[in-house]
Amino acid sequence: MTARRLDGKQLAQTMQAEIAEETAKLLHHGIRPGLAAVLVGDNPASQIYVRNKRRACDKAGIASFLHELPAGTSEAELLELIDRLNADPAVHGILVQLPLPKHIDESTIVDAVSPLKDVDGFGPHSLGLLAAGRPRFLACTPHGVLQLLVRNDIPLAGAHVVVVGRSNIVGKPLALILMQKGIDATVTVCHSRSRDLTALTRSADVVVAALGRAHFLRADTIRPGAVVVDVGINRLPDGSLVGDVDFEPVSEVASAITPVPGGVGPMTITMLLYNTLQAARLSRKTRQSS
Numbered sequence: 527m528t529a530r531r532l533d534g535k536q537l538a539q540t541m542q543a544e545i546a547e548e549t550a551k552l553l554h555h556g557i558r559p560g561l562a563a564v565l566v567g568d569n570p571a572s573q574i575y576v577r578n579k580r581r582a583c584d585k586a587g588i589a590s591f592l593h594e595l596p597a598g599t600s601e602a603e604l605l606e607l608i609d610r611l612n613a614d615p616a617v618h619g620i621l622v623q624l625p626l627p628k629h630i631d632e633s634t635i636v637d638a639v640s641p642l643k644d645v646d647g648f649g650p651h652s653l654g655l656l657a658a659g660r661p662r663f664l665a666c667t668p669h670g671v672l673q674l675l676v677r678n679d680i681p682l683a684g685a686h687v688v689v690v691g692r693s694n695i696v697g698k699p700l701a702l703i704l705m706q707k708g709i710d711a712t713v714t715v716c717h718s719r720s721r722d723l724t725a726l727t728r729s730a731d732v733v734v735a736a737l738g739r740a741h742f743l744r745a746d747t748i749r750p751g752a753v754v755v756d757v758g759i760n761r762l763p764d765g766s767l768v769g770d771v772d773f774e775p776v777s778e779v780a781s782a783i784t785p786v787p788g789g790v791g792p793m794t795i796t797m798l799l800y801n802t803l804q805a806a807r808l809s810r811k812t813r814q815s816s
């Protein structure tokens with residue numbers, strides 16, 4: 527079997543065009559969705575991520591505001607900026623690029639972002655609403671995974687999905703999303719302490735690898751015909767980027783698979799734009815009802 531490739535690059539283009547259309551409609555009502563990106567320090571990877579996110583905003587007609595702060599910025603100074611952005615009506619979404627320098631507590635900063643502007647979907651309010659079955663902003667990477675599956679007609683209702691990884695930004699919210707009423711997957715979440723991981727992954731209709739270990743999922747850990755989603759991004763010593771899945775051999779066993787790069791990655795940025803548009807719509811509703 528040679529697996530169908532689930533093309534995130536293509537889907538991201540399609541969805542970003544849809545988002546641009548919706549953004550243009552909102553502009554007719556006098557609202558331009560705006561995203562504030564906060565970058566602390568000079569981590570080169572973070573600089574690239576922020577640049578790509580801003581470029582995607584521009585293409586979709588979303589305003590982006592960059593706040594670059596030196597690595598020595600104190601937690602109090604960063605909180606002061608977040609407060610200002612929370613109060614700024616031109617800013618609908620706030621993105622604080624992680625990781626932050628060690629002397630700043632990430633949870634304190636994530637918690638300080640207004641729940642109405644939490645377009646990363648990491649905040650406790652967003653996660654709490656999702657857990658309560660009333661989602662507002664879905665975390666971008668898990669939402670991207672969902673869109674890749676749904677828009678490629680991968681059946682999820684009643685399917686057994688095994689998620690490898692339980693981080694707050696990928697594994698945990700993805701499990702909550704997939705078990706929502708209406709999506710109706712049966713979800714198993716695995717982590718580094720899970721016993722007999724291979725038996726678990728081999729029992730899955732859909733396996734999502736989100737652990738950050740190059741080529742971890744091999745062909746013999748997948749049931750023939752399973753769908754495989756690779757969230758991992760790992761840089762090899764030769765500089766190349768690979769996922770958590772051993773792509774070529776697993777492609778011979780799976781029925782569908784996402785590549786790295788060009789799979790989940792482009793979808794993450796797309797869902798950030800989607801959330802920013804949603805946040806702008808939300809601000810309009812809030813304005814109308816006050």
Ligand code: NAP
Pocket residue numbers: 667690691692693694695696697716717718719720723736737738739757758759760790791792794
């Ligand atoms: P993380 O916070 O390091 O979490 C990794 C998870 O994998 C943890 O829950 C860990 O278990 C589990 N794990 C580690 N080794 C394992 C093993 N041998 N067996 C089973 N589980 C194991 O990572 P993350 O932030 O979720 O990111 C995961 C990967 O996705 C990384 O490669 C990251 O670069 C990538 N990523 C990609 C995107 C994208 O846009 N495509 C976005 C975000 C992240 P414990 O909890 O027990 O430690």
